[in-house]
Amino acid sequence: MRLKDRVVIITGGGRGIGGATAQAIAAEGGKVVIGDMLTAEGEATRDAIRAAGGSAAFVKTDVTREADCVRLAQTAVDQYGRLDAVICCAGILQGAMLQAEALDPAVFERVLSVNTKGTFLTVRAALPHLRQADKPVILLLASEAGTKIPSSSLAYGASKGGVHGFAMTLEAQLATHGIRVNEICPSSIATPMRIENLVDRARAAGRDPEQARAEAIKEAGDPAGVARILAFLVSTDADYVRGAIYTR
Numbered sequence: 510m511r512l513k514d515r516v517v518i519i520t521g522g523g524r525g526i527g528g529a530t531a532q533a534i535a536a537e538g539g540k541v542v543i544g545d546m547l548t549a550e551g552e553a554t555r556d557a558i559r560a561a562g563g564s565a566a567f568v569k570t571d572v573t574r575e576a577d578c579v580r581l582a583q584t585a586v587d588q589y590g591r592l593d594a595v596i597c598c599a600g601i602l603q604g605a606m607l608q609a610e611a612l613d614p615a616v617f618e619r620v621l622s623v624n625t626k627g628t629f630l631t632v633r634a635a636l637p638h639l640r641q642a643d644k645p646v647i648l649l650l651a652s653e654a655g656t657k658i659p660s661s662s663l664a665y666g667a668s669k670g671g672v673h674g675f676a677m678t679l680e681a682q683l684a685t686h687g688i689r690v691n692e693i694c695p696s697s698i699a700t701p702m703r704i705e706n707l708v709d710r711a712r713a714a715g716r717d718p719e720q721a722r723a724e725a726i727k728e729a730g731d732p733a734g735v736a737r738i739l740a741f742l743v744s745t746d747a748d749y750v751r752g753a754i755y756t757r
Contacts, residue, residue, distance in 0.1 A: 511744045513538030516589040518581055520572050520599035520631050523550030525700035526650065527598030529736035531555075535563030537740055540589045544570030544581040544631075545599070564589075572599045572627030578634035585638070592638035594646040594743045597628045600668075602702050605661040606713045617664040624668035628675060636688075644745050645688045649676045653696045653755060661706060669694075673753070680752065691742050692753040699729035730757040 517534055521527035522543035528550065531541045535558040543565060545551040551567040558565035568584050570577045585592045601623045604616045628649055639645035654660035655669030676692035683690055697703060704722060712718045735756050741747055742754075 510538035511746060512740065515539045515593045515743060516542070516585050516591055517594040517596060517743055518542045518544060518585050518592065518631075518635065519596045520544045520570060520581070520627070521650075522596075522598060523547045523554055523567075525598070525702065526695065526698060526732045526735050526739075527596070528554045529732040530596060530598065530739045531565065532558055532561075532563075533733070533736040533740040534743060535565055536561065537744075539740075539743065540564040540585075541566070542581065542585040542588070543567045544572070544577075546571055570599075572597075572631055573622045575630050575634070578627075578630045581631070582635045582638055591642055592635060593642045593644075594648070595631060595635045595639065596648040596650070596739060596743070597631050597672075598650045599627055599631075600624045600650065600702070602660075602662055602665045602706050604664045605706055605709045607663070609663060612663055617667070620662070620664035621668045621671065624665070625671035625675065628672050632679065639688055640686065644748065646743055646747075647679065647683070647688060647690045648739055648742055649679075649690070649692045651676065651692050651694045651753070653694050656694050656753070657755065661709075676753070689748065689750075691747075691750060693735070693739065693742070694753055694755045695730070695735050696755070696757050697729045698732055698735055698757070700732055703729060 522531045523545035555565040555567040570581045604612045651672040652669040655666040656673045660666030680690035
C-alpha cells in the first residue's frame with residue numbers, strides 16, 4: 510500500500526498500458542481518475558478497480574481539447590481533494606508503412622495533436638494542482654520508437670520524439686519546484702495499438718495478418734510489466750529516479 514491515498518490521473522487509462530497502470534496503482538492504495546475517449550473501456554477499468562476494493566473514477570476525455578484536460582484534473586481535486594501525479598498514456602498510431610509523399614498531412618497532424626499536444630495540454634491543466642501537492646510526479650509515455658529507433662510511422666515517430674523533447678525540457682523547468690518528471694519509453698508491448706501495428710506490417714509484407722496477430726500477442730511484453738514500473742515511479746520510493754526510463 511505504498512501509494513495509499515495518492516491521487517493520480519491517467520490519460521488513455523481505459524486499456525493497454527494506461528488501463529493496467531490504473532489497476533496497479535489502485536491495488537497499492539492509490540485513488541485513480543481515468544481519462545479516455547473510449548467510454549466502454551474506461552468504465553470497465555473503473556468498475557474492475559472498484560470491484561477489487563479500489564477507488565477510481567472515469568471522465569471521458571479528448572486530450573486534444575483543453576477544456577477536457579482541465580475537467581479531468583479538476584475532477585481529481587473535486588472528488589479526492591488534491592492531485593499528486595499525472596500519467597500521460599493517451600496515444601494513437603496512424604500512417605504506418607507510408608512514405609512521406611503518401612502520408613496525408615491531416616493524419617500527421619492528428620497523430621501529433623493526440624500524442625504531443627495532448628501531453629502538453631494534460632500537463633498544463635494539471636500543474637496548478639500539482640504545485641500544491643507533496644512530492645508531485647509527472648510521467649510521460651513516449652516510446653523507444655522516435656527516441657532510440659525509427660517508427661513504422663513518420664507521424665508516430667515525430668510525435669514521440671516531440672514527447673521526448675518536451676519531457677527533457679519540462680524536467681529542467683520543474684526540478685527547482687520540487688516536481689519530478691520522468692519519461693517512459695516502452696518497446697514492444699501487447700497493447701491493442703501495438704498489435705494492430707504489427708498486423709499492418711505483416712499485411713504490407715504479404716504475410717498472414719492473423720498469424721502475425723497471434724505471434725504479436727505471444728511475443729510482445731505484457732502491459733502489466735510497464736504498469737508496475739509506472740506504479741513505482743508514482744511512489745515516493747522513486748524520488749531519486751531522473752530522466753528517461755526505457756523498458757521492454
